[in-house]
Amino acid sequence: MRLSNLADYAVVTMSAAARHCGGARTSAAELAAETGLPAPTVQKLVSKLSKAGLLRSVRGAGGGLQLARPAAAITVADIVEAVEGPIALTQCVEAAECDYERSCTVKPHWPIINQALRGALAEIPLTQLAAEARPQDRPEEREVA
Known part of the structure; x- marks a missing residue:
């Protein structure tokens, strides 16, 4: 699964906005300049x-x-859903009818899988993304064994 560019950019934009919190206000132009x-x-x-x-x-x-x-109080799940709508790995969950529905044994399980994915994204608060990444968190700075 891959997020759309717009969802990715939304996370980047909200991370930049979070660095202005504490009453400071910013503008869309400032956020664009900060994020590129x-x-x-x-x-x-x-x-x-x-x-x-x-x-x-x-x-x-x-x-x-x-x-x-x-x-x-804002999570990655909140941000992604603001841009993409409900988090789901497949569209068959939302589709009224599917050509393979009669023989599909997986469809009843997709809501569980989708909820697990949403739950994982809901565990990541915006504060974590707005914080400066530590060297051990940066893939390019990890030592290769």
């Missing part, structure tokens, strides 16, 4: 993330974007 993502893409993501209740736009002097709730 195209400004139109970040603007699109800001819209989706705001609709999902993850970002909040504050108007007026000193306005801008801020997290809608504490970074510790």
Whole structure:
């Protein structure tokens, strides 16, 4: 399974936004500059993330974007679902009918698998992604045995 580029960029954008938490506000343009993502893409993501209740736009002097709730209360699952919709490895779970449904013994198990995947992503808070990666966390800095 691979996340779409947009979901990946949403995680990157939210990580950058989380580094501004504590009352500081930022803008879509600042987030684009910090992340290296195209400004139109970040603007699109800001819209989706705001609709999902993850970002909040504050108007007026000193306005801008801020997290809608504490970074510790936002997970990778929340971010991915804001962009992609419900986390599912297959579409057959949502499909009303499938050509192979009569002989499929796996379909009843997909909701369990999907929930396990969502649960794993829900265990990763935004605070963890916003923190500076330690050398042992960086693949390029691990010693090869």
